[in-house]
Every structure is written in structure tokens, then in C-alpha cells.
Amino acid sequence: MPDRWEDAMEYITVHEAAQKWKISERLTQQYCIGGRIQGAKKFGGVWAIPADAQKPEDPRRRRKPAEPKPSVPQSAPGVPNAHLIPMPLLNSTFAPGECLACVEGIEDVRLRDIARAEYNYFSGQPEEAARMSELYLSDPDLSLRLSASLIYAYSNLSIGQIQRARYALTEVRNTLKDADESMPPQLRAAAFFTVTAAAVLLHLPLPEGIGALQDYLRLLPPGLRMFALYVQAHYTYLQGDYGKSIGIVETALAMQTEVFPIPSIYLHLAAVMDYMSLKQPEEAQAHLLAAWALARPDDLIEGFGEHHGLLGGMLEAVLKKDYPEDFKRIIAITYRFSAGWRRVHNPVTGHDVADxxxxxxxxxxxxxxxxxxxxxxxxxxxxxxxxxxxxxxxxxxxxxxxxxxxxxxxxxx
Structure with a gap:
């Protein structure tokens, strides 16, 4: 420990704090890096923790607040009620641990089904997600078809049904091709978002003749806009502009007036990718811990498995020791998803990603x-x-x- 501090406060070491709180030194250091210990300071390579600091609350034991109730949008703003909002769970705000309550609180039965399919997908249950989303692949409502197609495509990647995944991706692209001036601009924006997300997240070329995603952001509902910014950050990462990608992430997170957990998880993971590419592992770790705090209470672990290869060993460095069972499940997701991902990505791009x-x-x-x-x-x-x-x-x-x-x-x- 250093001989002099910036103030007269009494400090203890990471080792002493870990013993006091009966947790591992690694977890204590993660709390410091993630800014979860008030007053913790770093002197050189050593963390100093106020002697009277309280052990950070475990998000798994966080008490469920009575208020506010989950915010569940039903219809796209400015669009007649016949046109329901796409990806309702992405567009929902809820406290950690309240995801399923949020889903069951959706009044429209069709939206509730889509939200259940979303939850099944984001919690690593692709078979059930594919089964539920398949029911809406031919629905008359465009927003339901778009939602179902995106969920169905990615779910089938994980269960090895590549032809079904390709079919759903083709249907998404055809929707945009068929768009005309009679389509409400909000739904055209949703169609463009879906096509762009499907391409970017598979690291595939964007379809020819489509505009920039940012041109449609203002027309998307808030949660979908947040996820679209993640897609934009991911696309910018693929261009190798890591600083700009981080800027998109940090701006999106700073400007949200309420937390949309699923888009926020993906935004934090994009920041991990960027910071690891810039060899700044402490910043990457802080974002990983922020994503984990949002994801674990509701078991929303799919994104961690999807991004494993891009996270630069951060899951092994941060989660493997302190959350071994969760880590095993994430790795199982990684193997399933990446196998399907490569079977679509490699033939199209000619990039022979190792399998x-x-x-x-x-x-x-x-x-x-x-x-x-x-x-x-x-x-x-x-x-x-x-x-x-x-x-x-x-x-x-x-x-x-x-x-x-x-x-x-x-x-x-």
C-alpha cells in the first residue's frame, strides 16, 4: 500500500476487503473496476478501498421494486393500432429479475407470444423460440412477421437448421424489397432495421441499394432505436473504427432516459469488443460486468455466447471462476450458435473462420x-x-x- 493518500480516509487492500466480505479477491477487484465500490481509488497498480465501504449488492439478491411497473409498448408511435410494435421485449423496460413478469403483462396475445419467443431466444432456449416464432412467419401484420422472421432465423442457427434460417433471412430481405410508399414510414424503418441487423450480426454484406441505418433511427421506438445503435456500433467495429464504435455505445447509454435491458446488454458487449481491440482490458471488464449485472437476474445469457469470439477472452477472465455454471452454459451456447453462424457466414463471404x-x-x-x-x-x-x-x-x-x-x-x- 502507498505511504500517503489523496485524503485522510482510512483504506484497506483488495485482499483485506475480500476477507471482510467473504468473497474472492478477483470479484472484489471486479467491483473496483466496475465502479461498484464507492470511494475506491487506484494508486499505480493497487486498489485502495475505504475501510468503511459496504459490500456491493449481489444483483441476484436485489429486492424487486414495487414501482415502477414494467413499461411495455403495444403499438408503434404514430402508426394505427393495427400495426403493432416489432420485437416488444427489446422495446420494454423492466427491473432486473422482472423480465418474465414484463412478458406476461403484455395485453395483446400476439405481442405476448412474440415477447415469449424473444425471451426464450435471449435466455438460450432456441428450440422453443423457433417453435413459437414459426407461428407468425405468415401473419398479416408486417411487424409480427418481421419479429418472427428475425427470431426464427437466429434460433435455427443455434439448432442447426440452416435452411430454415436462410429462408427466414430471405423473407426479411423480401419484405424490404416489397416496401412502397403506402407502407407507414415507421414500419419501413422497422423493416430496414431488421434487414440491417440480420446482415450485420452475421458479418454479411448489406443488401445493395439500401440507405444508412442512422437515417431511420428517429422513426424507431426507443428500445428498438437502442438496439439499432448497437447494430450500428457493431457495424462500425467491423470496419475497424473502434473509437467511433465506442462513441456510439457510450452516447446511446448516456442518452437513454430509462433502461432497456436487452439493448443495453448488447451495447455493453459491443464496448467490450472495442476496448479489447484497443488493448484496454480494464475498460472492457467494466462494460462486461455492467452487461452481466443486467443479464444474470433474468438469465439473459444468449448475447454472451453469441459474442464470445469477439470478447477477447473476457468471459474466461471474468466469469469462469466466479460463475462456473453460468460460464458452462454460455460456452454451450457459443458452440451451438457459432456452428450455425459459420455455415451461413463462411460460404457467403469466403472468410474461413475457424470451426x-x-x-x-x-x-x-x-x-x-x-x-x-x-x-x-x-x-x-x-x-x-x-x-x-x-x-x-x-x-x-x-x-x-x-x-x-x-x-x-x-x-x-
Missing amino acids: NLTTTEFATAMLAARGWTNQEIADHMGISPNTVKQYISTTLQKLNIRQRKDLKKYMLL
Whole structure:
């Protein structure tokens, strides 16, 4: 500990705080990085914690507030009630732990079904999500069809039904092609959002002849607008402009007047991707913890599995030790989703993203491809440099390449 502090307050170390609160030192440090311990300061590489600081509340035990009730939109603003709002759960605000109550509180039975399909998808239950969304693939209401098609496409990726996924993605694109001046602008915006999201999240080229997503943002309802900003940040990340992508995320999170949990989870995960690409793991970890605090009370873990390869080993560094069972489920999601993802992505783009690596090998190789040294990777992931060397050696053998610089061809860079 340093000899002098910025004030006269009494401080204790991370080790002392961990013993006092009966939690791990790693979790205590995560609380410091995530800004969850009031008054904690960093002096050089050492965290100093006020001696009278209270242990941060575990989001799993957070008491459910009686008010406010979940905000559940029914119809798109400015559009007749016959046109329901797309992706109602994305557009809902609810306190952690209240997601299912929010879903069941939706009055319109069709919207409630779509919201249930959304919940099943975002909680890692793709079979049930596909079953429920399939019922609305031919619904007369465009917003229901768009919602169902997007859920159905991504659910079928995870269960290996690639032809069904391709069919749903084609239907989404056809909807935009068929749009004309008689379509309300809010629904045209929703159709454009759905097409763009489907392409960007699969790392596929955008359809020719469509405009920029930001031109439609003002026409989207607030929650969908937040998720559209995540899509925009993800697209900007794919262009390699990590600073701009972070700017989109931080602005979106700062400007929201109420929290939309699912879009916020994805925005935080996009920030993790950016900060890891910039070799700023502490900032990345703070965003991962923020996403986890929103996701875990309602089991909204799908996004963590989807993004695993882009998070640069952050799940292994942060979640694996303190949440081992959740981590196992996330990795199971990763294997299922990424297998389907590659079967759509690789043939279209010609980018041969590796499909025969373990998730740990992939995470290690991602960092190596970004220029991290073995020691840096070891420090980040909590393993030895020799273990890192072994992972890299095995990865090179599996990919039939000889040099680390050739890893980029097989990674999500």
C-alpha cells in the first residue's frame, strides 16, 4: 500500500476487503473496476478501498421494486393500432429479475407470444423460440412477421437448421424489397432495421441499394432505436473504427432516459469488443460486468455466447471462476450458435473462420492475432505463459499454419 493518500480516509487492500466480505479477491477487484465500490481509488497498480465501504449488492439478491411497473409498448408511435410494435421485449423496460413478469403483462396475445419467443431466444432456449416464432412467419401484420422472421432465423442457427434460417433471412430481405410508399414510414424503418441487423450480426454484406441505418433511427421506438445503435456500433467495429464504435455505445447509454435491458446488454458487449481491440482490458471488464449485472437476474445469457469470439477472452477472465455454471452454459451456447453462424457466414463471404477450435483456443488465438504477447494473454486470462504457448501451438497445428501472423485469416477480425 502507498505511504500517503489523496485524503485522510482510512483504506484497506483488495485482499483485506475480500476477507471482510467473504468473497474472492478477483470479484472484489471486479467491483473496483466496475465502479461498484464507492470511494475506491487506484494508486499505480493497487486498489485502495475505504475501510468503511459496504459490500456491493449481489444483483441476484436485489429486492424487486414495487414501482415502477414494467413499461411495455403495444403499438408503434404514430402508426394505427393495427400495426403493432416489432420485437416488444427489446422495446420494454423492466427491473432486473422482472423480465418474465414484463412478458406476461403484455395485453395483446400476439405481442405476448412474440415477447415469449424473444425471451426464450435471449435466455438460450432456441428450440422453443423457433417453435413459437414459426407461428407468425405468415401473419398479416408486417411487424409480427418481421419479429418472427428475425427470431426464427437466429434460433435455427443455434439448432442447426440452416435452411430454415436462410429462408427466414430471405423473407426479411423480401419484405424490404416489397416496401412502397403506402407502407407507414415507421414500419419501413422497422423493416430496414431488421434487414440491417440480420446482415450485420452475421458479418454479411448489406443488401445493395439500401440507405444508412442512422437515417431511420428517429422513426424507431426507443428500445428498438437502442438496439439499432448497437447494430450500428457493431457495424462500425467491423470496419475497424473502434473509437467511433465506442462513441456510439457510450452516447446511446448516456442518452437513454430509462433502461432497456436487452439493448443495453448488447451495447455493453459491443464496448467490450472495442476496448479489447484497443488493448484496454480494464475498460472492457467494466462494460462486461455492467452487461452481466443486467443479464444474470433474468438469465439473459444468449448475447454472451453469441459474442464470445469477439470478447477477447473476457468471459474466461471474468466469469469462469466466479460463475462456473453460468460460464458452462454460455460456452454451450457459443458452440451451438457459432456452428450455425459459420455455415451461413463462411460460404457467403469466403472468410474461413475457424470451426475446429475450442472456445479457449479461439479466445487465445484472437488475442494473439491482435498482437498480444503470451505474457499479456496469460495475465489477462489468469493462466501461465506456457499454457498460452501450448494453446497457440495447438491452434496453429489445427489450422495447418506456421506463424501467428496468419491467425488473422481465421479469426473474427
